[in-house]
Amino acid sequence: MQGVYYRATAVEQAKAIGVFGFVRNEKDGTVYIEVEGNEENLEKFIAWCHIGSERAVVEKVLIEEGGLKNYQNFITVRHL
Numbered sequence: 001m002q003g004v005y006y007r008a009t010a011v012e013q014a015k016a017i018g019v020f021g022f023v024r025n026e027k028d029g030t031v032y033i034e035v036e037g038n039e040e041n042l043e044k045f046i047a048w049c050h051i052g053s054e055r056a057v058v059e060k061v062l063i064e065e066g067g068l069k070n071y072q073n074f075i076t077v078r079h080l
Helices: 006-017 039-051
Strands: 020-025 031-036 074-076
Touching: 006 020, 006 031, 006 039, 006 074, 031 039
Parallel strands: 020 074
Antiparallel strands: 020 031
């Protein structure tokens, strides 16, 4: 998924919904997100990810479960 302002809007949405983690653009043009939160809030955020920002073009959303990292906020990162 990629689009204009997707990353910035993801931060806004994550904070409004109450989930934690990070978002970054990948070299191949996709967007990578790690997110944690309660089930209801995660479902809301994932639903938003399928739509994206106003000018984004979301082709697909892949979801994988991972270990809990106890993120305290939601930020944009350039590189890990």
